[in-house]
Structure formats: C-alpha cells, structure tokens
Amino acid sequence: MWFFTDEEKELQRVCGDFAQNELAPFAEKHDTEESFNIDAFKKMGELGILGITASPDFGGAGMGCLAATIVMEEFGKACASSTLSYLAHSILAINNIENNASKEQKEKYLPKLISGEHIGCMGMSEPEYGSDALGIQTKAENKGDHYLINGAKMWITNAQYADIAYVYTRTGKNKKDLSTFLLEKDKGHFKFGKPIHKMGMRASPTGELVFDNANVPLENRVGEEGQSTYHMMKNLDIERITISGISVGIAKACLDQCVKYANERKQFGKTIGSFQMIQKMIAEMAAEVDMMRSFLYQAAYEYDQGNHGPVLAAKVKLAIPKMATKIALDAIQVHGGYGYSREFPLERMMRDNKLMEIGAGTNEIMILIIAKNLLAITE
Numbered sequence: 001m002w003f004f005t006d007e008e009k010e011l012q013r014v015c016g017d018f019a020q021n022e023l024a025p026f027a028e029k030h031d032t033e034e035s036f037n038i039d040a041f042k043k044m045g046e047l048g049i050l051g052i053t054a055s056p057d058f059g060g061a062g063m064g065c066l067a068a069t070i071v072m073e074e075f076g077k078a079c080a081s082s083t084l085s086y087l088a089h090s091i092l093a094i095n096n097i098e099n100n101a102s103k104e105q106k107e108k109y110l111p112k113l114i115s116g117e118h119i120g121c122m123g124m125s126e127p128e129y130g131s132d133a134l135g136i137q138t139k140a141e142n143k144g145d146h147y148l149i150n151g152a153k154m155w156i157t158n159a160q161y162a163d164i165a166y167v168y169t170r171t172g173k174n175k176k177d178l179s180t181f182l183l184e185k186d187k188g189h190f191k192f193g194k195p196i197h198k199m200g201m202r203a204s205p206t207g208e209l210v211f212d213n214a215n216v217p218l219e220n221r222v223g224e225e226g227q228s229t230y231h232m233m234k235n236l237d238i239e240r241i242t243i244s245g246i247s248v249g250i251a252k253a254c255l256d257q258c259v260k261y262a263n264e265r266k267q268f269g270k271t272i273g274s275f276q277m278i279q280k281m282i283a284e285m286a287a288e289v290d291m292m293r294s295f296l297y298q299a300a301y302e303y304d305q306g307n308h309g310p311v312l313a314a315k316v317k318l319a320i321p322k323m324a325t326k327i328a329l330d331a332i333q334v335h336g337g338y339g340y341s342r343e344f345p346l347e348r349m350m351r352d353n354k355l356m357e358i359g360a361g362t363n364e365i366m367i368l369i370i371a372k373n374l375l376a377i378t379e
C-alpha cells in the first residue's frame, strides 16, 4: 500500500519470507494431521512479532493495528490456521494484557508470552453463550483474599497449549458485571477440557477450558471488579480488523494460484485462461482483492489514529471474509476437479476462510452493529 512506512514495508517483506519458508511448506501436513506447527510458533518469537502491539518495555515491537494486519495477511497467504493461533496469542492475549493489565502484571506475564516461551489464549465464549457474550456464566466469587472460579469456556483457540489464559467471568448480577482474570495453567487455575475437531483451521488447536473451584489470588484480576465489558468490546475492534487480514491473505493466494493455473491448464487445445468465463472469474477476483486490501488497511490506519469504533471494524469484518469465501469458491471452480481435490490448497483455503464469517463475531452480529448505528436503533 502506498501509505505503508518503510518499517511496515520491511515487516511485510520479512513476514512474507517467513511465511513462505516456515508456514507454507507444512500447511497441508498440519491440516491433514490436525496438528499445531509449534516449531513455527517458537520461531515467531525469535522473529520478534509475537508482541507486535506490545510495548518494547516488555519485549514487544511497539507497533499498531496496521502492522499486525500486515503480519496476518502475509501469514494468511501461507497457512491461515497457524495465523489464527498467532492472532489468538498476539491480539487476544497479549494485546489485551498490554492495554488493560497493571504494570506488575505486564512485567510478570508479557516477557515470556512475547518470547514464545509461554502460549496465550483468550476465553470469552461459553457452551451456551457465543454471540450473546455479555450473558457469560463462568462465575468468579470474591472470597475476600481470593476468588473461586467455576464454569467453562468453549471454542478457545490455543486452549490445548495455553500456559496463560485471559478469561472473562461474571462477578455480579447485572449483565455488565464482568471481570477479567489472568489464569495460569501451572497453578491449576484452569484445565483443558476436550479438543474440538473442525472443518477448517485444523492446524489451529481449539478446545474447552474448565474451571473447577479454581482458587485464584486477587492479584490475578485485571482492572477493577465488574469493569471488563469496556475492555472486551474495545479489543473486539482490533480483533475484527486483524482477523480480516487473514481473509485478504487467503484471497490473494487464491488469485495467484488461479493466474498460474489458467496459463498452464489446457482444454480444447487452448489454455483455460483464454476462455472468457474463466477470465471473468479471475478479473473479478483481482478487482475484489484490491478493494479488500484498500478497505482493510484504511481501517487499520484509522484504528491506529484512534478513530476506531465498533462500526468500522464490523464493516471490515462483514465485507472482507464474505468476499474471500466467494473468491475461494471461484478459485476452486477455475481449477475444476483439481480444485475440489486435496492436490491443491484451494479447498483448505475455502474451509479455513469460512471461520472468518463466524469467529470474532458472526456476519449476522456484524450486520446488527452496522444497522443499529445506521438506523439509530437504541435497544
């Protein structure tokens, strides 16, 4: 993009190279085996990008939403599911700690998360509460000198591997009485429940977290008791913009693969790229990828300028993943039977991208946010 700084262009180049060397060659294997590319994750720590938005005081890169989105796009081209795990660690865990935790908590948790020694996750969703996030029931009871936490979290990215979990709980009767805790696996604050097997994003571990009378010190609470709704809503904006970067990466990878294939594959004695119906699909993809990238990076730029509100993030998250699913389906069509087969990565990209229409808030929830704002609906 024309407005990337030299530092952002360098980040794009370095992350693009890393993704092609460390993620792309192993994407199919980890998708098939439903396994996590932990070697690549550790190398991301060495690359210095796990704490992309965290302060250099704690080992972070001190960059912003735009930089994080660049990483998501570059990694998303190569292996969307490894990128989802990166996002859960860097944006859902680390960015939340950076913005909401105390200095002491940052000193305690951030360095090991940023180096990759520890893996982080964020627990908001529950078995009975997904879109209705303010309804969560995991309860933290204040016992004076500690909290007792009971309940379960569902769909948690990195749950199997997480050392540290940033978890939202209910601490009062009102809908917005939510409090956050930094929970440590080796202190027995949470247990891993069961893995969730998925149609896509299979190299990104997903599972349940269980809290069974977890005895958690007061010092593990993030911020004041009952004040976490604002934190939760605020982090969703950067999550929705950055996750859309994965969709742009997928869409660009689909386009590149189609251009290559259309010039190679012959039918009726001609390359399929000479057929106008194939040209139409590829030309539309090219226009859409440019449009997606412009909108995405404009929104990421606005976010870094402090102009972030839920509506812009919801527009990005509604428009981009949907368009990427269409592009992935067209890319399969351009490849005919080979596109439907596992010989090409397109069916994986389509399966992976579908998650972006569900995770971090579904398409329908994005529509509600945009429509409520446009139509000035208040309830």
Ligand SMILES: Cc1cc2nc3c(=O)[nH]c(=O)nc-3n(C[C@H](O)[C@H](O)[C@H](O)COP(=O)(O)OP(=O)(O)OC[C@H]3O[C@@H](n4cnc5c(N)ncnc54)[C@H](O)[C@@H]3O)c2cc1C
Binding pocket: 088, 092, 121, 122, 123, 124, 125, 128, 129, 130, 131, 132, 154, 155, 156, 157, 158, 198, 201, 206, 355, 358, 359, 360, 361, 362, 363, 364, 365, 368
């Ligand atoms: C692979 C994966 C990784 C995830 N990672 C995490 C994670 O790390 N941490 C975390 O906390 N969560 C995570 N999630 C959870 C994710 O955020 C939720 O799945 C999502 O918010 C939707 O909630 P739900 O699945 O309970 O669907 P539901 O809320 O039950 O929705 C079901 C359907 O009803 C629709 N719907 C719901 N409410 C309305 C309404 N008011 N109007 C119209 N339609 C509506 C929805 O759009 C959807 O189509 C992950 C999910 C997946 C699949």
